[in-house]
Amino acid sequence: MSYLKALNLRQAVALLRGNPGRIRVVAGATDLSLQEMPQVALDITALPETTGLETADGFFSLGAALTHSEIANSHPVRHKATALTEACASIGSPQIRNVGTLGGNVINAAPAADAAVALVALGAGAVMINLEGKTREEAVEDLYAGFNQTIIDSGSEIMLKLVIRPCAANEGSSFERFASRKALALPMVNGAARVEVVDGFFRSVRLVLAPINPAPTRLLNLEEKLQGAPVTEETYKKIETEAAAEVEVRASLLRCTAQYRSHLIGVLAARVVRKAAERALERK
Amino acid sequence: MPKDLETLTREKKVETDFQSSEVWAKVAGKAVYGIDLILPGMLYGKILRSPHPHARIKSIDTSAAESISGVRTVITAENFSCKPYGIVVDDELPLACGRVRYIGDEVAAVAAVDWKTAEEAAKAIKVEYEVLPSVFKPEEALAEGSPQLHEDFPGNVAWQRDLERGDADAAFGDADLVVESAFSIPAIHAAYLEPIACVAVNDNYTGLTLHTALQSPDSVRTIVAKVLEMPLSRVRVVGPVMGGGFGGKVYGNLNLYIISSMLAIKTGSPVKMLLTREEEFIAGRPMIAAEIKLKMALCRDGTILARESDIITDNGAYSAQAPWVSKTISERNDSVYRIPNIKTRVRLVYTNKVPTGQYRSYGNQAANFATESLIDMAAKKLGIDPLQLRLLNCTRKGDLTVHGLQIKSCALADCLQAAADEIGWEKKIRGRGYGLSAAIHANGSIVFDKNFRGASALARLELDGRVTIFTGEQDYGQGAHTAFTIIAARALGLPPGLVTIQSRDTLISPFSLGALAMRQTTIGGRAVQLAAEKLREKIEITAVEAGSESTGLREGAVNGSSANLIDLAALARYYHGKTSGLNLVGEGKYVPEESDYDESGYGNISVTYSFAAHAAEVEIDRTTGELTLHRIVAVHDSGRIINLLSAIGQVYGGVTQGLGMSCYEGYLFEAGRVANSTFADYKIPTSLDVPVIDYQFVERGDPEGPYGSKGLGEIVMVPVLGAIANAVADAAGDWVTDLPITAEKIYQLMAGWECE
Structure with missing residues (x-):
């Protein structure tokens, strides 16, 4: 296997073009050795286009190759996309967070990838560029094509950035996970919420x-039911029961039974909505 | 920053803070571990393992593997006799003879010029299997008509013990209260950081040398010589630095050593082999899983009258040390309290799973989880404070316990009181749970070999005036050699920096049982003390003979800084010249004559015993069952502490492993396959999961151990399990009786769920 590091976008696209069928874009590559290794790995973590962190046209533009540590330490993200900060800070270990990237977390497409869960809750979009130099934007939640699969072809497309509308003054977000130990453990359940609160509703x-x-x-059903619901203890109680009822979960020998996971879905759903609402109210 | 010896000496903290030089090599990343070894012309060995839990081998075709370029040899059972060997029970084979009994069983092995070629060649060996019915649960293995694993062990029972002391039945009849419960403990990986690795070298001149780090090199070379049918003196073990053992490297992985030796014999080249972490999980020797049924009889006032236990331990396919571990599980905890009547049945049962062995404290910690939970269950039913119930019944100095242990020193009651005081037993915080637990552990149990009770050591005065101690006892990170250095220095009246410990070569070190059964400081250390004292005596006699005006040994003796001290270098050279080459040598042998036992195992099986009490403070999130460990208080009677820094390290490490076993760890199986064979899935605690650990040492001394010291290395782990279990029960209202104690199990208990 060869490992190439592109220094600019033009070089990266040229390398993709020159190695059809045998190259794969990587950014962090912390999970690569667990998968079938490509003949050529193309590291895109040095491109200016994938490493910026800025606010443009009222949106956060987060380079896809920013590390979890970089995201977790960003003050603006912490302030206006708190769920993402919390998610990135809880991934793996310090070593993993210093290498693993936001875009990698999405494209690796693990079902409970912490950053991806927060990004979907925040309503983030992802911007990709293809071999012709054309960009497209998709909602992160629409990127998934199956277990550990996305619609992005890592042999002919590069994710450049993720875009998030920052939380307004009456908005808040939150992320939480429940795992068997405090670090380096896949979650039994993780969850994130973004809420907008107006006059106590x-x-x-x-x-x-x-x-x-x-x-x-x-x-989705619960999201719809919560539109216009009062910010009260009864509502949180309702979230706890209805969240668990809305989805079906599986048991895992390594993590927990379906019954317990279902219970945790309810508990975490209520917790993240509550925390997000508290933040929305604090910010006013 | 580490302090140098001079600073420490000036601060008079030499003995408490001193660390042997190996520690600094490890800290600096300069230590050479077994896994690092490279020898010229070395080959690499890989094992082909069974994919089936139980199958007959119909044929093995090695021709494709042999034809791969770079492959030097392929071996199968045909290279060995098909006579089973074992540590306690003879049921194991280096390579399977016609039948495999677990997923991971060794079928064939190759030696090649590099790892990749060896792996490819192992895969190229064609084996035809006829799959046989398997059995995975011990209770099913015991049932009639169940698949049989070994012809020599009908009914799948590898080892069994039925024991009665006193009259338990009568005591149960007289009791005011009988409490009973069943407990379940999974198999546990010793989780040493360095996987087992070895390089075997064979030549016709010196014989076989195994370069591998072992807790008990002499025991291993004895077995390797026997299986390979070689004279014992032709088998030598040379130890690199060990990257942790925790009991898992007492015997390590015997098949790996035997196979690599055979590959070295066949090829004439050094052969390196190692277990990958996955192999450690699927084909290592985890501590046996146990199902423990316990029943205890008490008077209304809390006096314990009797205990009955029915224990089934899950052996897996082969026995390793599992019979000894089963015995410890079934017996050792009986001596924590004054229990006059005992009735015990323990059966070690074969299943088609990974063979088992031992882990720090030999199963005493597994039994502690069960017995200490039951103590609190009884306290709750009687309405007696768990601390008071323990103080009422606990073993004390001068006792002769139900199994015949002579308790010559014991501060258990003080440990219990101190642990309770420190955790805040009388001023508990609302919403938190508190638990106590007590333990005993033997120092150098002689159950392994009744005819080998003690230890020996040599102390040699070098020509430069320094002293070398030769011992077969091993330091694998627990600090044994630091302790030996301090003991020898104290006996000689020299600074510890002048003493070097040599233990890593069986050719030159005295034969030893090694680092097991908490025997290093107490037994090995005593031999070191005696050897050093003998050397000192010889030095003093020789000094008189040499016409020295002084016979005093004090610190600084060798640099001649003080006029009335012996110049040791000069004295060594004097003796050297006089004898044409000899050094002054002190021989030390420590043979505790009182250690003995009868056919039923009754007797003083060890020279002395260490005691401990731990307390835990926990909190439970009632919505999820999530457990927060706030604090563990560990109070120990290990006699007088020889080296405080090492002792504290032992407590931190042992408590952490104890909480790992309590809350996180355990093998999971799917149809005989290990489901969590990586550290991603087999969870040990991370640094974030470790609570505040407070230690105390109750230093009353001991008449046997060197300078009043007793062992600490294994007992540190033991009481953690009971303390956490009881703290969780205090907070949750009931006991989780199967390890590990997870949030899910706590929540199930509180929510009243039926387990799925």
Whole structure:
């Protein structure tokens, strides 16, 4: 296997063009050795286009090759996309967080990838560029094509950045995970929420839980029911019962039974919505 | 920053803070471990393992593997006799003879010029199997008509013990209260950082040398010589630095050593082999899983009258040390309290799973989980404070326990009181759970070999005036050699920096049982003390003979800084010249005459015993069952502490392993296959999971151990399990009786769920 590191986007695209069928884009590559190794790995973590962190046209533009540590330490992200900060800070270990990247977390497409769960809750979009130099933007939640699969072809496409609309003054977000130990453990359940609160009522809620399906799963029915619901203890109680009822989960010998996972789905759903609402109210 | 010897001496903290030079090599990344070894012309060996839990081998075709370029040899069972060998029970073979009994069983092995070629060649060996019915649960293995694993062990029972002391039945009849419960403990990986690795070298002149780090090199070379039918003096073990052992490297992986030796014999080249971490999990020797049924009889006032236990231990396919571990599980905890009547049945049962062995404390910690939970269950039913129940019954100095242990020193009651005081037993914080647990552990148990009770050592005065101690006892990170250095220095009246410990070569070190059964400081250390004292005596006599005006040995003796001290270098050279080449040598042998036992195992099986009490403080999130460990208090009676820094390290490490076993660890199986064969899936605690650990040493001394010291290395892990289990029960209202104690199990208990 050869490992190439592109220094600019033109070089990266040229290398992709020159190695059809045998090259794969990597950014961090922390999970690569667990998979079938490509003949050529193309490292895109040195491109200016994949490493910026800026606000443009009212949106956060986060380079896809930013590491989890870089995201977790970003003050603007912490302030206005808190769920992503919390998610990135809880991935793996310090070593993994210093190498693993935001885009990698999405494209690796693990069903309960922490950053991906937060990104879907925040309503993030992903911007890709192809071999012709054309860019396209897709919602992160629409990128998934199956277990550990996305619609992005890592042999002919590069994810450049993720775009997030920062939380407004009446919005808040939150992420939480539940695992068998405090670090280096896949979660039994993780979840994230983004809420907008107006006059003590939820105007909108995005609520995502995993692992349920191959992709981070929005609880669409519950989201709809919560529109206009009061920010009260009764509502949180309702979230706890209805979240668990809306989805079906599987048992895992290594992690937990389906019954317990289902219970945790309810608990975490209520927790992340509550925390997000508290943040929305604090920010006012 | 580490302090140099001079600073420490000035601060008079030499003995408490001193660390042997090997420690600094490890810290600096300069230590050479077994896994690092490279010898000229070395080949690499790989094992082909069984993919089936139980199958007959119909044929093995090695021709394709042999024809691969770079392959030097392929071996199968045909290269060995098909006579089973074993540590306690003879049931194991280096390579399978016609039948495999677990997924991972060794079928064939290759030696090639590099790892990749060896792996390819192992895969190219064609084996035809006839799959046989398997059995994975011990209770099913015991049932009539179950698949039989070994012809020599009908009914799948590898080892069994039925024992009665006193009259338990009568005591149960007289009791005011009988409590009973069943407990379940999974198989546990010793989780040493360095996987087992060895390089075997064979030549016709010196014989076979195994370069591998072992806790008990002499025991291993004895077995290797026997299986390979070589004279014992032709088998030598040379130890590189060991990357952790925790009991798992007492015997390490015997088949690996035997196979690599055979590959070296066949090829005439050094052969390196190692277990990958996955192989460690699927074909290592984890500590046996146990199902423990316990019943205890008590008076209304809390006096314990009797205990009955029915224990089934899950042997896996072969026995390793599992009979000894089963015995410890079934017996050692009986001596924590004054229990006059005992009835015990323990059966070690074969299943088609990974063979088992031992882990730090030989199963005493598994039994502690069960017995200490039951103590608290009884306290709750009687309405007696668990601390008071323990203080009422605990073993004390001067006792002769139900199994015949002579308790010559014991501060258990003080340990219990101190642990309770420190955790805040009388001022508990609302919403938190508190638990106590007590333990005993033998120092150098002689159950392994009744005819080998003690240890020996040599102390040699070098020509430069330094002293070398030759011992077969091993330091694998636990600090044994630091302790030996301090003991020898104290006996000689020299600074520890002038003493070097040599133990890593069986050709020159005295024969030893090695680092097991908490025998290093107490037994090995005593031999070192005696050897050093003998040398000192000889030095003093020789000094008189040499016409020295002084016979005093004090610090600084060798540099001649003080006029009335012996110049050791000059004295060594004097003796050297006089004898044409000899050094002054002190021989030390320590043979505890009182250690003995009868056919039933009754007797003082060890020279002395260490005691401990731990307390845990926990909190439970009632919505999820999530457990927060706030603090573990570890109070130990290990006699007088020889080296405080090492002792504290032992407590931190042992408590962490104890909480790992309590809350995180355990083998999981799917139809005989290990489901969590990586450290990603087999969870040991991370640094974030370790609570505050507070230690205390109750230093009352001991009449037997060197300078009043007793062992600490194994007992540190033991009481953690009971303390956490009881703290969780205090918070949750009931006991989780199967390890590990996970959030899910706690939640199930509190929610009243039926387990799925």
